[in-house]
Amino acid sequence: MTDTYAGSEYKKTMLKLRELLAELPPFCAEFFRGIEHETLVRSRYAYAIDFRTFFTFLIQEPEFSTDSIRSLTLPDLDRVTVSTVESYLSYISFYNDDANNEVLNGERAKKRKLSSLRALYKYFCKKEKLKTNAPSLVDLPVVRDKAIVRLEPDEVANLLDIVQEGEGLSETQKRYHKRTQVRDLAILTLFLGTGIRISELVGINMDDVNFSANEFTILRKGGKQDILVFGEEARAALLAYMLEREGISPQPGHEEALFLSLQNKRITVRAVENLVQKYARLATPLKKISPHKLRSTYGTMLYRETGDIYLVADVLGHKDVNTTRKHYAAVSEDRRRIAAKVIKLRED
Numbered sequence: 001m002t003d004t005y006a007g008s009e010y011k012k013t014m015l016k017l018r019e020l021l022a023e024l025p026p027f028c029a030e031f032f033r034g035i036e037h038e039t040l041v042r043s044r045y046a047y048a049i050d051f052r053t054f055f056t057f058l059i060q061e062p063e064f065s066t067d068s069i070r071s072l073t074l075p076d077l078d079r080v081t082v083s084t085v086e087s088y089l090s091y092i093s094f095y096n097d098d099a100n101n102e103v104l105n106g107e108r109a110k111k112r113k114l115s116s117l118r119a120l121y122k123y124f125c126k127k128e129k130l131k132t133n134a135p136s137l138v139d140l141p142v143v144r145d146k147a148i149v150r151l152e153p154d155e156v157a158n159l160l161d162i163v164q165e166g167e168g169l170s171e172t173q174k175r176y177h178k179r180t181q182v183r184d185l186a187i188l189t190l191f192l193g194t195g196i197r198i199s200e201l202v203g204i205n206m207d208d209v210n211f212s213a214n215e216f217t218i219l220r221k222g223g224k225q226d227i228l229v230f231g232e233e234a235r236a237a238l239l240a241y242m243l244e245r246e247g248i249s250p251q252p253g254h255e256e257a258l259f260l261s262l263q264n265k266r267i268t269v270r271a272v273e274n275l276v277q278k279y280a281r282l283a284t285p286l287k288k289i290s291p292h293k294l295r296s297t298y299g300t301m302l303y304r305e306t307g308d309i310y311l312v313a314d315v316l317g318h319k320d321v322n323t324t325r326k327h328y329a330a331v332s333e334d335r336r337r338i339a340a341k342v343i344k345l346r347e348d
Contacts, residue, residue: 025072050116107141150297159283168282186241193234195298198291205256
């Protein structure tokens with residue numbers, strides 16, 4: 001399933017990683033070879049970006065001054081101290097990149113970048129090629145949980161009505177809306193009716209959809225195949241789009257894709273993000289809604305209806321139920337309040 005899409009995404013990311021590796025110290029290639037079979041290529045690429053930022057900082061420090069990050073060695077990493085790492089975390093709070101663009105990093109981003117360094121040091125310490133591990137001695141930044149933004153039932157209905165009718169769109173948007181309305185309604189309905197991830201949605205192929213069982217096959221994070229079941233509303237929206245899709249001639253290489261752009265190519269993640277934001281701004285102007293927020297909305301609705309956190313975790317594809325529980329703790333509190341009210345110890 002979705003071999004063409006998944007394969008093309010893998011190749012693009014792999015090429016970007018190889019280009020980045022040419023800028024990094026040679027020992028990084030050994031690290032990436034060592035973790036290749038236990039990580040996604042997207043994760044390795046994210047590591048590479050973080051390493052470049054750290055090494056760029058490092059060669060500006062007087063004790064590590066050199067012409068390029070390529071010349072850094074493992075003995076140089078052994079000379080990194082806790083103070084060096086702390087200075088780095090302070091530096092990345094706000095700095096100018098190579099293109100002189102201002103870059104701001106909050107605690108969440110700094111935590112990820114420190115975790116990347118820890119992974120690098122842990123690998124080479126395990127190989128006994130490093131004697132010190134300064135990043136492991138620096139506490140990870142505390143990331144405070146953000147309030148989870150999701151749609152209420154009336155907002156869901158309003159959003160779908162806008163997608164269907166196009167009310168509130170500009171005249172230019174309405175011209176495009178005539179061509180994309182059926183597709184857009186199918187996409188929004190799938191987000192809200194199945195909790196699918198955006199990467200999973202854009203990867204769906206025509207043959208992945210099984211209307212006789214109201215289900216479709218997806219590729220989860222990590223490459224695992226899974227099946228999502230959809231209800232009657234999603235079925236109706238998908239059928240309407242499928243009839244339209246069968247009359248479209250896709251561009252070469254995009255014949256299998258279910259959702260197509262106006263250029264008749266597989267729709268991209270960015271295009272889906274833009275169309276969700278376009279409709280959401282009209283439906284809920286005070287909330288910043290993304291595809292992930294629609295996924296959270298589905299999870300909330302499912303948990304409120306079933307009270308089964310394990311079912312929600314399974315349908316959303318969470319590996320750890322504690323991740324699910326963390327995201328829907330507020331809903332749990334709502335249910336506990338209901339429980340507190342239904343128990344009567346004495347008759348009035």
